[in-house]
Amino acid sequence: MRYHPLGNTDLKVSAVSFGTAPLGDMFGPADESEAHAAVHQALDAGITFFDSSPYYGAGLAERRLGAALRGHRDEVVIGTKAGRYGPDEFDFSPARIRASVHRSLKLLRTDHVDILQLHDIEFVGLEGIFADSYAELVRLRDEGKCRYIGMTGYPMETLCRAVAETDLDVVLSYAHYTLLNTRLADTLAPLCRERGVGLINAAAVALGLLTPAGSRIDVPAGRPIVDAARRAAAVCEQRGADVAFLANQFSIQRSGAATTVVGTTKPQHLDSAVAAESTPIDEDLLAAVLAATSDVQKLSWHSGLPENNGGDTCSA
Template sequence: MIFRPLGRTGLQLSQLSFGASSLGQEFRPVDLNQAIRSVHVALDLGMNFIDTSPYYGRGMSECLLGVALREIPRDRYILGTKLGRYAPGHFDFSARRVVESVDVSLERMKVDHLDIVLCHDIEFVELAQIVEETLPALRRLQTQGKVRFVGISGYPMAIFKAILDRAELDVILSYNHYTLQNTMLVDLLPDLQAKGVGIMNAAPFSARLLTNAPLPPWHKATPEVRALCRKAAEHCTARGVDIAQLALQFSIAHEDMATCIVGSANPENVKSWVDWAQTPMDPQLLSEVLAILRPIHNWFYTEGRPENNDPRPASGN
């Protein structure tokens, strides 16, 4: 497993990290024994960072991690969670809830500190509150030793630039924006690197868009996006490669991104991802797939408040 520095934090993250959203049954019912086993397999295969949130399963993911990590020495893993998003449509980024949320997460996961805490999906609220109330409250917890590093997560690229211009961050987590289909995160790298902010990428499969699996009902991909991604998947299959393998290899290849977070409650999936990460990427196949996806390159959807979203290109992509 390759390890990379996370900005100026001093942390070294594995190029693949374990995302624990699936432990909260966010996508399908899970077998509890398999879910716990998936955490152990991830650690045994070299993934040293675990990402979760109280939103995942409305606390279930954190509780299961508390069980899975019970016999694991604390220095074997780096643990990150989030705060502010707790249920569908329920957001609370108040200073009072920051303190409460961190304490609850510590209790659920049975640890005495959190390595990383992120403000979760801030595009749904007024960004002024994040700057003026939420982040300062997290910094106070940092001085108490409960939290080591703080940052933000979300979907639109605009939220990162807006916060970077107004507050200090240790880390950010972006998802769906460094994939075979969308590489908008690259444009943000100079600003992040200039300020020493650690960069975490997530969701290389873009919610199954870059896999052979059926899309979930809530997926916002347009008919054109779905059709071209299916064409790319079929092209990979004809070449004897799962498009998910190529997608993962592409998303972990950028050396300026400390890690790529991907998760499953199935330990066999975790094993496959590590195998793929250690397999050389086929440059010819990559070139062919990128050519297929070129008409929808950097297509994105809207999420959260309109004012927090990215401007649409003139083409309407």
């Protein structure tokens, strides 16, 4: 496992990090023993960054993560979020952010998190996010409830505004450096480098679209993107390759982000993601897949308020 500095923070994070949405039953039920075993497997693999949120199972993921990390707090970087609490439940008011953080700390069994981020900010007006909500993050950081602050979301335009209009330590972007979409490389990533903001990448398999069976959740990707994902899987199948493994290789090794978040409670899937970090990429296979998805590489789907999305979007 390689480790990289996270922007201008003093954190070094594993190239592969562990996303805890599956611990909150977001992709199907997982029992307690399965959840704890996944965290311990991640630790054994050298993973040091664990990313969570109160949205994941209404705190279930945080509770399970806190229990599984008992005795390991000083060895890991823990991140959680605030502002999103359900599929359509958002509250970025300072009071709710503060209450959410206090609850998260209790569930995670720690007196501080290393990274605190506002979760999926594109679903509300950004003026309040960049004013009152951001100011509350700063206050919580000053009080020692978190060491570093950030924001997460899907639209590149929203995250670029967040980096440009506030003084963040980190941002988390998902599904924007995959076999289907590489917009991260020429939009957000250069801005983060310029500003010294740590870049966290996620959803290498595009929320399951880049797996042999396709996504298990309702991804609002639109027909062109879904069709491109199927073409990518077909190219890999014809060559006896696993599209998910190639997707992880490409995202982890080529995105330029400090770390890529992988979420799973399946031992074989976690082993595969960790192996993808260091296994050399089959360049001929990659070229064939990227050729098959070239028509959607700069295309994103809609997420959140229309005004928080740019022009290169694809309706479901």
